[in-house]
Amino acid sequence: MRRKIPSNSALLAFEAAARHGSFARAADELALTEGAVSRQIGRLEAFLGVALFERVGNRVRLAPNGTRYSAQVREILNRLERDSLYLMGQPVEGASIEIAALPTFATRWLIPRLKRFQIKHPNVTVHIAERMDPFILPGSGFDAAIHFEHPAWAGMHQHRLLEEVLVPVCSPALFADAGANISLDELPRLHRLQNPNAWQLYAQEAGIVLSNSAVGARYDLHSMLIEAALAGLGVALVPRLYIGAELEQGRLIAPWPDGKAITKKFCLVLSDPIELSEAPLQAFAKWILDEARGLAP
Incomplete structure (x- = not known):
C-alpha cells in the first residue's frame, strides 16, 4: 500500500517557512521564488486537508495545526539529515x-x-x-x-x-x-x-x-x-x-x-x-x- 507521505519539496518549503515565519525568507534559503514556496505549501495543505498558515493580507503566520506539525517535521528532517550524513561519512571499504x-x-x-x-x-x-x-x-x-x-x-x-x-x-x-x-x-x-x-x-x-x-x-x-x-x-x-x-x-x-x-x-x-x-x-x-x-x- 502506498504511504501517505507529502513530497520532500513541500515539507522542506513548509519547514523553512515555519522556521522563518516568512515565505520570502524561506524562498531565499531554498533558492526558489516566493511563489514557488507558496505553491508547495498550498499543495501540502491540500494533501493534508488542513490549513497550516493563516494569511492576513500579505503576511502569514502559523496556524495552531501548523505549529504542531512544523515541530514534528523539523525533528524528522533533522534526523534524516543526521542519518544521511552518517552514511555519507562511512568509508568506502570498511565497517x-x-x-x-x-x-x-x-x-x-x-x-x-x-x-x-x-x-x-x-x-x-x-x-x-x-x-x-x-x-x-x-x-x-x-x-x-x-x-x-x-x-x-x-x-x-x-x-x-x-x-x-x-x-x-x-x-x-x-x-x-x-x-x-x-x-x-x-x-x-x-x-x-x-x-x-x-x-x-x-x-x-x-x-x-x-x-x-x-x-x-x-x-x-x-x-x-x-x-x-x-x-x-x-x-x-x-x-x-x-x-x-x-x-x-x-x-x-x-x-x-x-x-x-x-x-x-x-x-x-x-x-x-x-x-x-x-x-x-x-x-x-x-x-x-x-x-x-x-x-x-
Missing part, C-alpha cells in the same frame, strides 16, 4: 560500529586506548556516544554498551571488564598548604551527585571519623571531580583507573587507602555472544577484553 559508553569511562579510559585498536583494525571506525543509564540494546542503534553491571541488562551478554575502585585524591599543593598532619575531616571534600553516600561509606571502611560526611561541593561526573581536585578545590573520591597519569606525574596524590568497599564493575554488553557477532564488533569485543585484562601488546 563501523556504534558503542554507548559512560562518559568519563569513554574519555578517561577507552578513547586514550583506541589508537591501538585502530592500528590493528584500520578499516573499522568506532563511533562512541554517551549513555548514563541502562537501556534496551536491541533496536537502539547501538552495537554494544560499556556500562556497570546492572539487572536491567538481563537477557543480554555481559562481559566483565574492570572494577571501579574509588580512592581519595587531592592536589599536592592543597595537602602541602594544609600541613602533613591534617586529618581528612579538616580538608574540603568533593562529592559526585549520583553517589552522595560515598564519603560516609569510605569513612566507615577506613575507620575514620568525618564530622559531616555530606559537606562539600557536588559534581555530576567523575571527570568534573578530577578537574576540581586538580584545581585544588578539595579531596575527591574518584576511580583509580581514571587517574593513573595524574598520579604518576604527581599532579594528584593519594595519601589515603583505596575504598575497596565501594566498588562497581564495568562490563561490555552485547545482544549476541561474541562468537555470533559480526566481524567488526567481534574484533572490538575481543580487543577491549584483552585491554581490560592487560593482555594487549
Whole structure:
C-alpha cells in the first residue's frame, strides 16, 4: 500500500517557512521564488486537508495545526539529515560500529586506548556516544554498551571488564598548604551527585571519623571531580583507573587507602555472544577484553 507521505519539496518549503515565519525568507534559503514556496505549501495543505498558515493580507503566520506539525517535521528532517550524513561519512571499504559508553569511562579510559585498536583494525571506525543509564540494546542503534553491571541488562551478554575502585585524591599543593598532619575531616571534600553516600561509606571502611560526611561541593561526573581536585578545590573520591597519569606525574596524590568497599564493575554488553557477532564488533569485543585484562601488546 502506498504511504501517505507529502513530497520532500513541500515539507522542506513548509519547514523553512515555519522556521522563518516568512515565505520570502524561506524562498531565499531554498533558492526558489516566493511563489514557488507558496505553491508547495498550498499543495501540502491540500494533501493534508488542513490549513497550516493563516494569511492576513500579505503576511502569514502559523496556524495552531501548523505549529504542531512544523515541530514534528523539523525533528524528522533533522534526523534524516543526521542519518544521511552518517552514511555519507562511512568509508568506502570498511565497517563501523556504534558503542554507548559512560562518559568519563569513554574519555578517561577507552578513547586514550583506541589508537591501538585502530592500528590493528584500520578499516573499522568506532563511533562512541554517551549513555548514563541502562537501556534496551536491541533496536537502539547501538552495537554494544560499556556500562556497570546492572539487572536491567538481563537477557543480554555481559562481559566483565574492570572494577571501579574509588580512592581519595587531592592536589599536592592543597595537602602541602594544609600541613602533613591534617586529618581528612579538616580538608574540603568533593562529592559526585549520583553517589552522595560515598564519603560516609569510605569513612566507615577506613575507620575514620568525618564530622559531616555530606559537606562539600557536588559534581555530576567523575571527570568534573578530577578537574576540581586538580584545581585544588578539595579531596575527591574518584576511580583509580581514571587517574593513573595524574598520579604518576604527581599532579594528584593519594595519601589515603583505596575504598575497596565501594566498588562497581564495568562490563561490555552485547545482544549476541561474541562468537555470533559480526566481524567488526567481534574484533572490538575481543580487543577491549584483552585491554581490560592487560593482555594487549
